[in-house]
Amino acid sequence: MVQARTFGRSSAELQQETARLAALDHLDILDTPRDESFERYVRLIKEIFTVDIAIVSFMDAHRQWYKACSGLGGDEVAREDTFCRYVVDSGEAIIVPDTTKDSRFSGHPAVTGPEQIRFYAGMPLKTPQGYVVGTLCAIDRRTRSFSARDAAILKELAELVMDRVELMESAATDSLTGALTRRGFKKEADQMISLALRHHHDLACIVLDIDHFKAVNDTHGHAAGDAVLNAVAAKCRTALRAGDLLGRLGGEEFAILLPHVDREGAMAVAEKLRAAVASEPVNGQHDPICVTASFGLSSLSIVVKDIETLLAQADAAMYQAKHDGRNRCIVWGSLQGDHITGARRRVLKAGSIIFNSRRSVVDCTVRSLGSDSAGLVVTNSVGLPSEFLLAIKGDGFETECRVIAQDTQNLEVAFR
Incomplete structure (x- = not known):
């Protein structure tokens, strides 16, 4: 069940949080695919400090999302439930040698419950403008000291993480699947939409999300998950035309842009892709994995003239496809009629x-x-x-x- 609560902030705090979220949005890092560079950072933290858990995370308005995590399950946690919110709120590193003796953490379920967290070191991830967008953490199940030298090393690693984030902004192709990155897809899409508007031709957008992908990783491991992602991307490329765009927007979410295709034509393409994904299991150094995907569609119109609106509408339709049982295609206009089409x-x-x-x-x-x-x-x-x-x-x-x-x-x- 949902956990409801009240949460008050001063006007200055609201302004600071608005600016912080704008800085995080500019990085376009949330919900991006796994990246081996960040995995190396968490492995390095565990090796250097001999701790049980290491995390690279970014924090939006309601949750802490793990870009890389070693030693702890899950990929995100509610913001109010995380130690790292104190780092984001204060803008400063927080070192807690014994969580049972710190009033902020002593009653936390991660301390009193099965995880038995006893040590926490959180370093802010800061943009060049000074906004704290996330944290780099070293966490242990034993109480321990953390010297000034240790803190300096963790700070250097945090700066290296942000250097890597900046480098990611220039990447156009996803290294795993060969699809465009989210940033690269949107850049190409902007140009394609401009041409469609100028020459008055149709254009459609498809968003697809692999069903139960987390269960694939949990059951078969990340290598099998990577094989599934590659297989889905390959099937999409086989079915699409040379001029269509394919991008990987998130971990298991892809987007496709179809020039000169109207909504009905896009539905035919989506059904073809849906059938191709579900047609045969993914094989490899693991048990055969049966895969399906859910699809949402949107199309260019008089009021829908940008990629963000197309993706937002296609996303909404895709979420409804998930809600209705997965492995199906739904068009945005069929959700509540065509009257909800504002940009x-x-x-x-x-x-x-x-x-x-x-x-x-x-x-x-x-x-x-x-x-x-x-x-x-x-x-x-x-x-x-x-x-x-x-x-x-x-x-x-x-x-x-x-x-x-x-x-x-x-x-x-x-x-x-």
Whole structure:
């Protein structure tokens, strides 16, 4: 069930958080695929400091997301449940030799429960402008000291992590699958959309997400997961035309742009891809893995003229495909009729979902925003009502919403 709470910030804190999230959004690092360079950093931290756990993480409005993690399960945690929020809020390194003796952590379930965390060292990941977008952590299940030299080494490693983040901005191709990176895809898409608008030809967008991908990694390991990603990308390339764009937007999420294709044509392409993905298991140095994917579609229109809106609409349709049972294709316009088609812009803002006569508040991250709708991300959507108030306090914005599509962590809402 959803955990509701209240959370107040001063005007200055809201302004600082708004600017911090804008800096994080500029990096475009959240939910990007695994990267071996970051995996090396966490392995190095464990080796240098002889600790059980090492994490490279980034923090948006509602969660801490792990870009790389060794020694701990999961890939994200609610912001209010993480030690690292104190580093992000203060902007300074935090060293805790014994968590049982620190009032901030002594009652935390990670300390009192099965994980038995006893030592924490968190170093801020800072942009050149000084915004703290994440943390680099060394964590242990034993109490221990951490010298000034140790802290200096961890700080150097944090700066190296940010150097790597900057280098990623220039990468156009995903090293694993050969698809375009998210940044590279959007750059090429902008040019393709400009041509479509100038010459008045059709263009469609498909977003696909591999079903139950986390279970593949958990059951068969990351090598098998990589094989599945490669197989899906290869099947897409085989089925697509030379002029179509294929990009890897996230861990198991891909996007396709189809020039000179209308919505009906895009549905035919999506069904062809869906059948190809599900047609045969992925083989390798593991048991055969049966794979399916869920597809969402959107198309260029009089009011939809940019890649962010196309992706937001295709995402919403894809989430509905997941919700309806997976392994299917859904068009954006079929969700609630074609009247909800306002343009969206990509944002990264701190939001609050308010319900139960304003007695319950759940943190969310606003990922896309338009005049009539928005895309939200939460830690867990289970238990949230179908109608609620959405507040973006940094913008002084509050409106009534109804859910038009969702999965376990993503909500697409229309404003009332």
